Amino acid sequence: MHPENHPTRPEPRGVGSEELSVGASVWLPLDRLQGVIDALRADGMRVVGPQVAEGAVVYRDLERTSDLPLGWIDEQDGGRYRLTQQAEAGVFDHVVGPHSLKNFLFPSRDTIGRFLREDGTWKQLEDLPPEPPLAVLGVRACDLAGLAIQDRVFLGGEAVDPHYRRRRESLFLVAVNCRRAAATCFCHSTGCGPAVTGGFDLALTEFSGRFLCDIGSLRGAEMLAKAAAGSPLDRCTADEVQRARQQSAALEQAMHARREVPGEPRPRSMEMEGLRDLLFNNLEHARWDDVASRCLSCTNCTLVCPTCFCASVTEVADLSGDHVERERHWASCFTLDHARMHGESVRSSTASRYRQWLTHKLAGWIDQFGTSGCTGCGRCITWCPVGIDLTEEVAAIRDAPPPQEATP
Amino acid sequence: MADRTASVRKPRLAVFKFASCDGCQLQLLDACGQLMQLADRVEIAQFLEASSRVDPGPYDLGLVEGSISTAEDVERIQAIRRDCRFLVTIGACATSGGIQALRNWGKIDEFLSAVYASPETIDALATSTPIADHVPVDFELRGCPVDPHQLLDVVTSVLLGRRPKVPSQSVCVECKSRGTVCVAVARGIPCLGPVTQAGCGALCPTHNRECFGCYGPAEAVNLVSLTGFYEQQGASREHLTRLVRGINGYSEAFRCESDRLQEEPDGVSTRERA
Numbered sequence: 001m002h003p004e005n006h007p008t009r010p011e012p013r014g015v016g017s018e019e020l021s022v023g024a025s026v027w028l029p030l031d032r033l034q035g036v037i038d039a040l041r042a043d044g045m046r047v048v049g050p051q052v053a054e055g056a057v058v059y060r061d062l063e064r065t066s067d068l069p070l071g072w073i074d075e076q077d078g079g080r081y082r083l084t085q086q087a088e089a090g091v092f093d094h095v096v097g098p099h100s101l102k103n104f105l106f107p108s109r110d111t112i113g114r115f116l117r118e119d120g121t122w123k124q125l126e127d128l129p130p131e132p133p134l135a136v137l138g139v140r141a142c143d144l145a146g147l148a149i150q151d152r153v154f155l156g157g158e159a160v161d162p163h164y165r166r167r168r169e170s171l172f173l174v175a176v177n178c179r180r181a182a183a184t185c186f187c188h189s190t191g192c193g194p195a196v197t198g199g200f201d202l203a204l205t206e207f208s209g210r211f212l213c214d215i216g217s218l219r220g221a222e223m224l225a226k227a228a229a230g231s232p233l234d235r236c237t238a239d240e241v242q243r244a245r246q247q248s249a250a251l252e253q254a255m256h257a258r259r260e261v262p263g264e265p266r267p268r269s270m271e272m273e274g275l276r277d278l279l280f281n282n283l284e285h286a287r288w289d290d291v292a293s294r295c296l297s298c299t300n301c302t303l304v305c306p307t308c309f310c311a312s313v314t315e316v317a318d319l320s321g322d323h324v325e326r327e328r329h330w331a332s333c334f335t336l337d338h339a340r341m342h343g344e345s346v347r348s349s350t351a352s353r354y355r356q357w358l359t360h361k362l363a364g365w366i367d368q369f370g371t372s373g374c375t376g377c378g379r380c381i382t383w384c385p386v387g388i389d390l391t392e393e394v395a396a397i398r399d400a401p402p403p404q405e406a407t408p
Numbered sequence: 409m410a411d412r413t414a415s416v417r418k419p420r421l422a423v424f425k426f427a428s429c430d431g432c433q434l435q436l437l438d439a440c441g442q443l444m445q446l447a448d449r450v451e452i453a454q455f456l457e458a459s460s461r462v463d464p465g466p467y468d469l470g471l472v473e474g475s476i477s478t479a480e481d482v483e484r485i486q487a488i489r490r491d492c493r494f495l496v497t498i499g500a501c502a503t504s505g506g507i508q509a510l511r512n513w514g515k516i517d518e519f520l521s522a523v524y525a526s527p528e529t530i531d532a533l534a535t536s537t538p539i540a541d542h543v544p545v546d547f548e549l550r551g552c553p554v555d556p557h558q559l560l561d562v563v564t565s566v567l568l569g570r571r572p573k574v575p576s577q578s579v580c581v582e583c584k585s586r587g588t589v590c591v592a593v594a595r596g597i598p599c600l601g602p603v604t605q606a607g608c609g610a611l612c613p614t615h616n617r618e619c620f621g622c623y624g625p626a627e628a629v630n631l632v633s634l635t636g637f638y639e640q641q642g643a644s645r646e647h648l649t650r651l652v653r654g655i656n657g658y659s660e661a662f663r664c665e666s667d668r669l670q671e672e673p674d675g676v677s678t679r680e681r682a
Contacts, residue, residue, distance in 0.1 A: 108586070296634055297630065303580070
């Protein structure tokens with residue numbers, strides 16, 4: 001995580017008990033987590049959380065903790081995702097599904113303007129559909145990193161996106177420390193996880209039916225105070241907090257120590273050192289044609305990526321031509337339209353489109369925004385219909401330098 | 409615009425049917441409740457699905473549903489082309505030959521004797537082919553059936569003189585935009601979504617079914633890679649051949665792939681890497 005992702009928040013004053021202050025940790029049993037959800041909803045927020053639907057864990061509107069995916073884990077590999085039930089699995093022992101915070105802060109289709117023609121003159125209508133503030137439960141470290149990256153894209157430059165900002169400013173985040181990693185996870189390589197280290201309102205670490213809850217913000221403390229009204233929550237001891245931190249550290253160590261086992265999905269990792277120069281120095285590598293022979297140009301990797309931010313704007317008129325809605329919708333560098341100018345696409349080959357995506361994500365992004373665009377969440381690997389794996393593509397380029405360097 | 413059209417004659421629209429089920433014409437009849445609005449903008453000179461009145465050409469816009477399936481069709485489409493300033497084909501039958509193009513892989517006489525009590529009364533060509541195989545077509549609107557929003561956009565585009573806004577990207581864009589979970593990745597169901605053009609709003613995957621390719625091949629397709637991966641995951645070559653050889657099976661990309669799947673012996677991995 002990056003230091004700028006951890007805004008300093010003021011200490012809460014006069015909120016609930018003295019125990020509930022930023023930086024404190026309390027025990028939150030599952031039924032008291034319900035109290036947090038109730039408090040958020042009572043505060044007028046839309047609460048979404050992970051739920052099992054359509055064969056995956058996805059974000060859906062959440063009212064009851066009983067709808068959380070208790071006992072489910074996700075097995076992931078290139079082009080493959082399967083849910084299985086496991087007796088000892090907790091509420092949050094799945095990792096990441098196809099949805100991310102992007103689906104809410106930068107929705108796939110967003111009406112950003114409405115226009116009306118009256119007596120031959122156009123006027124812009126100001127009233128965009130209202131939206132309640134959003135609270136998301138179950139956000140992982142990699143997704144907080146993805147959020148920080150999108151913050152830089154939409155809020156960090158000269159042009160601030162008002163639609164993203166409106167949603168972002170009211171966003172309430174209940175983060176979760178992962179206890180396991182899928183084979184496709186490689187946040188240990190990117191440095192984005194698995195431990196949640198900041199940028200949350202509340203953060204949960206699961207221990208057999210209850211959660212160690214870190215308070216990360218004044219709003220987090222307020223909501224917890226509402227949930228604790230009438231029945232105080234137990235403060236965690238220093239040892240208990242240490243145990244929770246140790247759980248994340250142990251997972252990170254285990255991810256570094258993972259080795260390939262025949263018959264099981266290959267555990268992913270990616271060497272990040274010198275990656276920018278490696279890719280920019282290999283723009284003509286034969287591997288781009290190799291991956292293009294497998295790539296479908298279907299756009300899935302870009303659409304599930306929590307940081308990909310390309311969009312296109314269209315104006316949709318009704319048949320009279322007097323009512324126009326300006327719609328922003330997701331775009332992808334894998335479509336021909338994305339690079340179409342003067343009637344032709346300048347990236348007509350799949351090789352050039354895959355290269356554009358990977359070099360932007362892992363190299364150009366650093367020049368543009370100061371960090372890599374990859375969080376190591378592994379979604380692009382899992383949700384590629386033919387299992388193309390960016391860690392494998394990068395490794396292949398790293399392992400086979402271009403001919404002029406290979407021959408002495 | 410209303411003022412301008414009032415002072416000049418309204419554009420004349422005609423709808424023609426060839427070998428088809430009429431489903432695409434019904435989409436125009438539905439037209440998202442905008443048919444009356446459309447009728448204000450254009451003169452509907454011929455639309456047998458809606459009215460038995462037939463006004464003679466020439467027409468500004470001709471919408472053609474259905475495939476060329478008889479010797480009479482071959483003649484008729486030539487006359488229609490001469491009568492229409494813009495000719496737009498609508499639906500899978502008109503743009504790729506339709507489901508009835510399955511007969512292109514069989515023997516017409518065998519079909520006729522199996523289906524009809526008196527096959528000698530049937531006068532049909534051995535093949536079902538798209539309109540563009542016979543006459544120049546100004547725009548092909550895909551779908552089985554076509555999407556009424558896209559159909560209205562095409563008609564509006566012709567009226568306004570602009571390019572229709574019909575995406576050529578894959579159905580996956582629509583699944584991901586709706587938040588629909590991928591049936592191929594999460595359930596192991598071979599799905600044509602990654603190689604099929606968007607337009608349906610990912611109707612079948614949203615109902616936990618695979619995409620059947622109703623909108624035909626997307627702009628840049630790699631069928632060999634996709635079917636190869638499905639084979640690795642356990643799908644049979646016969647199943648994949650039938651999947652690809654469906655509603656748009658006779659479109660070039662799908663046709664080449666189903667022929668390849670059928671001709672290459674089973675068990676040959678198309679994804680074998682050194």
